[in-house]
Amino acid sequence: MSTTSPWSLVALRELQVRLTDRNFLLGTGATIVVIIGIFAVQGFLMGGGAPSFTVAVTGEDGATVVAEAREALQETDEEAVLEAVQVADAAAAETALTDESADAALLPVADGWEFVTDGEADSQLQGVVSEAVRSTTLQANAEAVGTSVEDLTAGTVVQNRDISGGDDESRFVVWVAGFAMAMLFYMSAIMFGMAIASSVVEEKQSRIVEILAAAIPVRALLTGKVLGNTVLAFGQMAVMGAVALVGLTFTEYDQYLSTLTQGFLWYIPFFILGFLALACVWAAAGAMASRTEDLQATTMPLTMGLVLVFIVGLSLEGTARVIGSFVPVLSTILMPMRLLDGTAAWWEAALALVLTAVFCLVTIGAGTRLYRRSLLQTSGRVSLKAAWAGGE
Amino acid sequence: MLGAHGLTRQYAEVRAVDDVTFEVPAGKMIGFVGGNGAGKTTTMRMLMGVLAPTAGDVSWDGRPVTRADRTRFGYMPEERGLYPKQGVLDQLTYLGRLHGMSQHDAQGRARSLLERFGLGERLKEKVEKLSLGNQQRAQIIAAVLGDPLALILDEPFSGLDPAAVDQMADLLREHTANGVPVLFSSHQLDLVDRLCDGIVVLHKGRVVASGTSEELRGSAPLRYVLSLTADAGWVRGVPGVRVLDLDGATVQLEPETEEVAQRLLTEAVSRGGVREFSRVRPSLSEIYREVAAA
Structure with missing residues (x-):
């Protein structure tokens, strides 16, 4: 029993x-x-994986800017990839764009930089590269006049606060x-x-x-x-x-x-x-x-x-x-x-x-x-x- | 021994069972007889504890019955059924386990009983696929599965063919031989007469007669049938004899005493040839009709 x-x-x-x-x-x-x-x-719809970009540059300055942009990009998504490829000149950069071996090119011009794309630019890529250009240039300019970026930008930070939670x-x-x-x-x-x-x-x-x-x-x-x-x-x-x-x-x-x-x-x-x-x-x-x-x-x-x-x-x-x-x-x-x-x-x-x-x-x-x-x-x-x- | 003591069940305005007292002694088979609505099913439900009595109680071996005792009673309700969509062996095993058996014992016993009743080939068959007679067999197996201490069976024989009735009767006798008290209700009075050691007759919720068939017969009036070689008309004139039926040379009579009957026989022999002189033993159905009509 x-x-x-x-x-x-x-x-x-x-x-x-x-x-x-x-x-x-x-x-x-x-x-x-x-x-x-x-x-x-x-x-499938939303993600498609992390963003991955390649930017053609023609010199060391360009590569520095792209490296700075990569850091900014990886702050929002650490799996994101942003690479710089060295090309000989502007013509080679355009070739790289048309054969799609690069998503964009960052070229030095007389009064700054030129962001070249074949078709509409990816807004995220354009954003981080522009920001990187601005900050590297700002830093160089600040050093040239004997001050620092921190001093120049002091008090300019705007923080967001959303009361809806x-x-x-x-x-x-x-x-x-x-x-x-x-x-x-x-x-x-x-x-x-x-x-x-x-x-x-x-x-x-x-x-x-x-x-x-x-x-x-x-x-x-x-x-x-x-x-x-x-x-x-x-x-x-x-x-x-x-x-x-x-x-x-x-x-x-x-x-x-x-x-x-x-x-x-x-x-x-x-x-x-x-x-x-x-x-x-x-x-x-x-x-x-x-x-x-x-x-x-x-x-x-x-x-x-x-x-x-x-x-x-x-x-x-x-x-x-x-x-x-x-x-x-x-x-x-x-x-x-x-x-x-x-x-x-x-x-x-x-x-x-x-x-x-x-x-x-x-x-x-x-x-x-x-x-x-x-x-x-x-x-x-x-x-x-x-x-x-x-x-x- | 199973005992009912003053069992009473009151529905809104109807007293379905009224002060019912009887006993089912160990090893005895007791027939529970009564017309439709006499209260047999209600009484059996109260014995099993499925229905709470309004008054009275149930005893087992001389003490109040417990839940644990009842778990080991075998019960076949009037309204019967099994899970229609479950295999017959599986669900008998489940029922055996509910009666406190281990998985192994329950399955083994269910299997051997199914084989005994000719269902050995259909162990996995769903109940709804079985014929009514086989469903009834499975139902009987469900009642005796758990090595029961007592058996309470409501109309166990209805729907069975004569061969199955015999199989069933053998099975019940095995249990009484082991000292198990068995109470079953039936409308088939000849069957009750043949199988039972005792009878309880219920009428309109009350016990109107109980005892062995012999005892019940003993209480019936003395009757004889006398068959002569010549006309029996003279019997009408014999003092102390009431003639019930006279048909030429054959007469049915009710003598006042046994002595009157013997004197009558002597006279019949002296008057000529006697073909038959025999006691009329009332059948159970006749007794039942008489007590029910009283």
């Missing part, structure tokens, strides 16, 4: 049934492929990440919630439930089902999140990796508690149906509620958004978003988690009661009132 607890047997069966279900595997696989696809397209790009990235997490929660909650409900009604409809209820406590049956599906939902979410974070490193947004990873790690407990808060209610909705056909009616309040949470979560602003980020389940969408855009402190997240946990206890209690009382009513749909009041 083994002492494996009944709920773990039930949970294992849930896992086994889902993980051998072709539709489930195909659906998860397809979603992951789509995520990979999005990042692949992003990486972050630039457009980072706001965009944070919004996309928040939206993706909200979407993921919404989809998982509906998909695995429905899985719990239909697994319950399958047992009722096939009538095996009475054998199960006679063999093990009804509570163990419910616990196993809820935990099995929570593990599945969490596993799927974790895989998708990990794929997305790895995908991020292949795009030019990889500088946001640490911010997003941190946000994602906060998202995990919100996801789990938010899911658990509804799981027992899903089970109760399943128990109140007696055939698969009834499920749509008994689960309607849950699906509508989740749609509402999703829409409201994405549309709230200002104070309402702050308040909403503490409301259980809604907080699973809003709090990770606020954490990502930096408007919430860690203690706010912790408080929201505690509130969700308390809410969880309430829904688990209520869900269990409804589940126990309607599980063995195999004829027709059980109304909420009857299920709540009914005997066991």
